[in-house]
Amino acid sequence: MKAARFHAARDIRVEDVPAPGAPGPTQVLVKNQFCGICGTDLHEYLGGPIFIPTAPHSYTGGQVPQILGHEYSGVVEAVGSQVTSVKPGDRVSIQPMVSPRDDYYGRRGQYQLSEQLAIIGLSHPWGGMAEYSLVEDYNAIPMPDDLSTEHAALIEPTAVTVYATHRGGVKPGDSVLVAGAGPIGQLQVMAARAAGATRIFLVDLNDNRLEMAHRLVEGLITLNPGSTDVLREVRARTAGGVGVDVAFECVGAEAPLGLCLEAVRRQGVVVQVGMQGKPPALDGFTLTYKDVDLRGSWCYSTLMWPQVAALIASGQLPAEKVVTRHIALDDVVEQGFEALLDKAGTQLKILIEL
Structure with a gap:
């Protein structure tokens, strides 16, 4: 064969x-x-x-x-x-x-x-x-x-993002930031919306991928940190100007992880989805001062396939x-x-x- x-x-x-x-x-x-x-x-x-x-x-x-x-x-x-x-x-x-x-x-x-x-x-x-x-x-x-x-x-990559959404504890009405507009990042946007997130930001340096992302969910806010002050925009568009409830790092790089840590509100949640190629520097002061919960998300539960299949088949994801x-x-x-x-x-x- x-x-x-x-x-x-x-x-x-x-x-x-x-x-x-x-x-x-x-x-x-x-x-x-x-x-x-x-x-x-x-x-x-x-x-x-x-x-x-x-x-x-x-x-x-x-x-x-x-x-x-x-x-x-x-x-x-x-x-x-x-x-x-x-x-x-x-x-x-x-x-x-x-x-x-x-x-x-x-x-x-x-x-x-x-x-x-x-x-x-x-x-x-x-x-x-x-x-x-x-x-x-x-x-x-x-x-x-x-x-x-x-x-x-498409169930396997989608399961990665549904599981990450569970790890982040996304609830109806939450605000979410996703760093990285690759396939996992874009699926993460849809998984967050399926879980009830209402205000979603997608951040990437590639304008082509940000443009493609506009067809994902209604009201998606796309931001390029090369031309936009992402933190200012996030604070301006979240309740109380405090930042998002949950941020997902979907690149596997140090800078996006730092951005996620800055973008979440105090007692917010940062979920590391992307695989870091080398140990990143982490701002431990901000992590502690903001009382942030930093969580890893390794793949998915292998028992999730029927749930994810239903989400895709129903059109919710x-x-x-x-x-x-x-x-x-x-x-x-x-x-x-x-x-x-x-x-x-x-x-x-x-x-x-x-």
Whole structure:
């Protein structure tokens, strides 16, 4: 079968590889349909391996060369003898986290926190940028009839932002600032609105992405810190002039985190969503003086798929708005990875049609 595999930084190859064999007792064979290119995939392409192991992963055995793709959907081709949750022909969205069911976190249903966590498409033998994949039964989540297979490929990145919204404690009527207008930042805007936020600010240095963001939610306020005093605008447009209730850092950089800390009101909440490439300097005085709650947000609960699917299917969280291009697997490097790295920022979420 054809698959896009990571070999090293700037070295992703579309190759012919052996297809998966028959599924084991608890496994599901999936014919992949749509797969998104994630920011994590871009980081691997630019400077990897980062999450991709160079030696066999302790739980899954995955390693370089790695089939990429953890945001994907497909149709069940075959199931193992003990699988009862799906059957051949079912449309599924892949929840990509793989971990023990019986370790400290697994016994508590917090599978994403396991110290042996692996991720399909990053530290697992299979991934979504291929014709087929072999996953565990708990990875293949059946989709409702009112959600397309294309939409199902958007559940994983959307779950990141819904979970971050939970971490931030966003309530109806809250004001929110989102730093970063990439795909996660724009999905974060929609997740905050779905949770009831009424005044939402989106901050980015790229005017193209800010312009694209105006179609997301009614009344969105977009601000470019290169040409606007963001803190002055935020204070002028929030109740009492004190700042936002919750701020989300969706870039993974030091400056946006500092901006979030300044932009929230006293006893506000800052949620770190983006993965910081290196330890940032943090203004501990402001954090303490403003009595701010700083929270990390690691991916999502793996149990969220039905909730997120319902949000997308109902239109309350129209994740499809971030999709800007569909491509073929053969074009994944030039029309996918390289296009997303273009500083013009004209592409957001690119889906590979398999």
